[in-house]
Amino acid sequence: MTTRLVTSALPYANGSIHLGHMVEHVQTDVYVRYLRSIGDDVTWICAADAHGTPIEVNAGKAGVPPAQFAEAHRQEQHRTFQAFGIAHDTYYTTDSPENRAWAYRIYDALKARGLIHKRSVEQLYCEHDQRFLPDRFVKGTCPKCATPEQYGDVCEKCGTTYDPRELKDPACVLCMRPPVVRSSDHAYVNLRRPEVAAIIQGWVEAEGHLEPAVRQQVKGWLADLQDWCITRDAPYFGFPVNDADFPGKFLYVWLDAPIGYLSSGEHYFAAEAPPERRLTPEAYRARYLDEGAPARLEHVIGKDILRFHAVFWPAMLWAAGLKRPDRMVVHGHLTVNGEKMSKSRGTFINASTYLESGLDPELLRYFFAANLSAGPSDLDLSLEEFRNRINADLANNVANLASRVAALLQRATGPVGSAAPDPEVVSAVREALPLARRAYGELQLREVVRLVSQLASVCNRRVQESKPWENPTGPAEQAVLYAIAKALGALALMLQPILPRFAAALANAYGLPLPTWTEWLDPFDGQPVAVREKPPQIARLDQKQVEKLITSSAEAPKPAKVAKGASPAEGAGKATAKPAAEPPVFGVIQYEDFARVELRVGAVLSAARVEKADKLLQLSVDVGEPAPRTIVAGIAQAYPEPAALVGKRIVVVANLAPRPLRGITSQGMLLAAGEPPNLQLVTVGEAIAPGTRVK
RNA sequence: GGUGAGGUAGCUCAGUCGGCUAGAGCGGGGGUCUCAUAAUCCCCAGGUCGGGAGUUCGAUUCUCCCCCUCACCA
Numbered sequence A: 001m002t003t004r005l006v007t008s009a010l011p012y013a014n015g016s017i018h019l020g021h022m023v024e025h026v027q028t029d030v031y032v033r034y035l036r037s038i039g040d041d042v043t044w045i046c047a048a049d050a051h052g053t054p055i056e057v058n059a060g061k062a063g064v065p066p067a068q069f070a071e072a073h074r075q076e077q078h079r080t081f082q083a084f085g086i087a088h089d090t091y092y093t094t095d096s097p098e099n100r101a102w103a104y105r106i107y108d109a110l111k112a113r114g115l116i117h118k119r120s121v122e123q124l125y126c127e128h129d130q131r132f133l134p135d136r137f138v139k140g141t142c143p144k145c146a147t148p149e150q151y152g153d154v155c156e157k158c159g160t161t162y163d164p165r166e167l168k169d170p171a172c173v174l175c176m177r178p179p180v181v182r183s184s185d186h187a188y189v190n191l192r193r194p195e196v197a198a199i200i201q202g203w204v205e206a207e208g209h210l211e212p213a214v215r216q217q218v219k220g221w222l223a224d225l226q227d228w229c230i231t232r233d234a235p236y237f238g239f240p241v242n243d244a245d246f247p248g249k250f251l252y253v254w255l256d257a258p259i260g261y262l263s264s265g266e267h268y269f270a271a272e273a274p275p276e277r278r279l280t281p282e283a284y285r286a287r288y289l290d291e292g293a294p295a296r297l298e299h300v301i302g303k304d305i306l307r308f309h310a311v312f313w314p315a316m317l318w319a320a321g322l323k324r325p326d327r328m329v330v331h332g333h334l335t336v337n338g339e340k341m342s343k344s345r346g347t348f349i350n351a352s353t354y355l356e357s358g359l360d361p362e363l364l365r366y367f368f369a370a371n372l373s374a375g376p377s378d379l380d381l382s383l384e385e386f387r388n389r390i391n392a393d394l395a396n397n398v399a400n401l402a403s404r405v406a407a408l409l410q411r412a413t414g415p416v417g418s419a420a421p422d423p424e425v426v427s428a429v430r431e432a433l434p435l436a437r438r439a440y441g442e443l444q445l446r447e448v449v450r451l452v453s454q455l456a457s458v459c460n461r462r463v464q465e466s467k468p469w470e471n472p473t474g475p476a477e478q479a480v481l482y483a484i485a486k487a488l489g490a491l492a493l494m495l496q497p498i499l500p501r502f503a504a505a506l507a508n509a510y511g512l513p514l515p516t517w518t519e520w521l522d523p524f525d526g527q528p529v530a531v532r533e534k535p536p537q538i539a540r541l542d543q544k545q546v547e548k549l550i551t552s553s554a555e556a557p558k559p560a561k562v563a564k565g566a567s568p569a570e571g572a573g574k575a576t577a578k579p580a581a582e583p584p585v586f587g588v589i590q591y592e593d594f595a596r597v598e599l600r601v602g603a604v605l606s607a608a609r610v611e612k613a614d615k616l617l618q619l620s621v622d623v624g625e626p627a628p629r630t631i632v633a634g635i636a637q638a639y640p641e642p643a644a645l646v647g648k649r650i651v652v653v654a655n656l657a658p659r660p661l662r663g664i665t666s667q668g669m670l671l672a673a674g675e676p677p678n679l680q681l682v683t684v685g686e687a688i689a690p691g692t693r694v695k
Numbered sequence B: 001g002g003u004g005a006g007g008u009a010g011c012u013c014a015g016u017c018g019g020c021u022a023g024a025g026c027g028g029g030g031g032u033c034u035c036a037u038a039a040u041c042c043c044c045a046g047g048u049c050g051g052g053a054g055u056u057c058g059a060u061u062c063u064c065c066c067c068c069u070c071a072c073c074a
Helices: A019-037 A053-062 A066-083 A097-112 A194-205 A212-222 A253-272 A281-289 A303-319 A351-356 A361-370 A383-409 A423-441 A445-466 A475-495 A500-509 A543-554 A591-595
Strands: A003-008 A041-048 A090-093 A116-126 A138-141 A168-172 A180-189 A296-302 A327-331 A334-336 A379-381 A599-609 A617-622 A629-633 A649-653 A659-661 A664-666 A672-675 A678-681
Touching (some): A003 A281, A019 A041, A019 A296, A019 A334, A019 A361, A041 A066, A041 A253, A053 A066, A097 A116, A097 A253, A097 A303, A116 A168, A194 A212, A194 A303, A212 A303, A253 A303, A303 A327, A351 A361, A351 A543, A361 A383, A361 A445, A383 A445, A383 A475, A383 A500, A423 A445, A423 A475, A445 A475, A475 A500
Parallel strands (some): A003 A296, A296 A327, A334 A379
Antiparallel strands (some): A116 A180, A138 A168, A599 A649, A672 A678
């Protein structure tokens, strides 16, 4: 048994949880549940990241104190996670007394090692708002390509990165007034000192800490280690620097955020843990944090914050006499329908939107798991793939297997056993369990899901081949059914970290307990099985259900917020990804975009001019519905004899929002090519019935 | 421009420490059973493994060059 402290990155307490956050927390939750299923002692620490300029500014806009603002978001975030079955042991905050003490402890340790020095920095300053302006708080014209309205760090048009002082016509985003250049003294950590660089490099290169691809990335950074600025000017929401050398300064949010892992753990063990798990802060440190502590420290993060975690963080821990992480799992970003999440396209999906759509949270957990590997590659939530994946894997394969076998077993009079369970099923189970166990340990969740499907397919095939419905009580048939019932127990065990509710219900339906997953676990224990209740069902998804995710996201625009990532002029790195550039209106669209347009064949029943309008015709069109539709179209100039249109088969946009034209509500739109008077309606032959979908 | 990661069937990906007819799932096409959620099961993809050159008896897998995508950085 291994004792572990696992963390996931701390969501910023500036907004709601979206599906991008969910990737990370699902991945971590699955990992933690797996570790517990093999008997490890795991504590999962998370918290809300409560400090920094954006929270200070947005709280000010909302008219509440920053602490209150962050706390409200923290609570909401915590509730959202719980609704997805994400079971952090604690979801604390970085704005805590414990974190303050830890931040000072680490600052003091850096100082005591002589790693902190003072440097004067020139930055843009807004005299009206009386604040230094982080990169994202300045907008101006790109010095290279002259695109207006660019932030202070990078031009979205030409990709050039620059110093905010280089911007032409810079303006403070808060008041739009031009800023001035002013200098300020800041604390920097010197990471180039040989003893520090050696620590970082040693940590990066050691086996097991990082995936090879990630390690390569980090090694590239090590060649050019920059000093790291760890203070910010007032006004700021954070901890004041506890050092007379830097009066009036605050600790940078990125210093105290990862420290939040340590302090939230301390709070958990001291105040939140069940009584038998309580630890004093001293005992907690000795067991989990100190150099040489027996427990493993493992972080799950997104690739956007890798630099902080893989370069700065080991140095900070070392300076304070604490152990470095034993493993850092780095995942990629979520895209939706192949693009970066975008609010204007409806692909910026909040976790709450998913919940409101009525979709089971476990389905999303499954989809993410089915597409996650241990590496940092991005993961795409294509609605089409989501639906196919759920329907094919869960509904048709696994859940249907449980359902059909339960029905067959219930035809027997009592519990079913077999001295010779179907050998093909038996060997499939014995093969799958250790492979799945290894895949979980390597965080190859995609592989786990593949193994589950493969095993369920073998079972379905054996049912098909042995036709137990013809003689349900025959020994050969029972050998198959019994073996599959046990296989379903194995499937429940394999799926339990991903689908905890479904797996528990499945095992329970067959009266099979979910055991601790030992390496030698063999489910064929000879115990007969009896179905206790109907196995859990998974309803097939249709397109409409899934599309709700995007349509309801599009209808709920969120007020613009200032994103975290506020770095001062020295370019310490960005905390969050840049906002996605909005795609052009006539860009390439995805199939789903096209599929949202419902084109149908319509038969023209009547056509007449609209009074007092020289361009409009009013048509009555049969699109295969009980009542014909009234459609008003601007085609009168092209069709001076409206009656000639009667009987034609035209193409209608059937799901366009109704719109009144000259007092008549038009219930659709016709497809036509050209400009009046040289315009023709798009028609199809009479062999195609009204109502036929055009695609 | 530098660094890193990629470019394999319509889609998502696996794989080859160089070698028999390059794989899986999904989607699509055809057939089948009826225990089960219109579920299952069977058959069907002829993909220049980004392009070019080299090493080799043999390269998709190694080397070099080039093109493209993504990320980070200057």
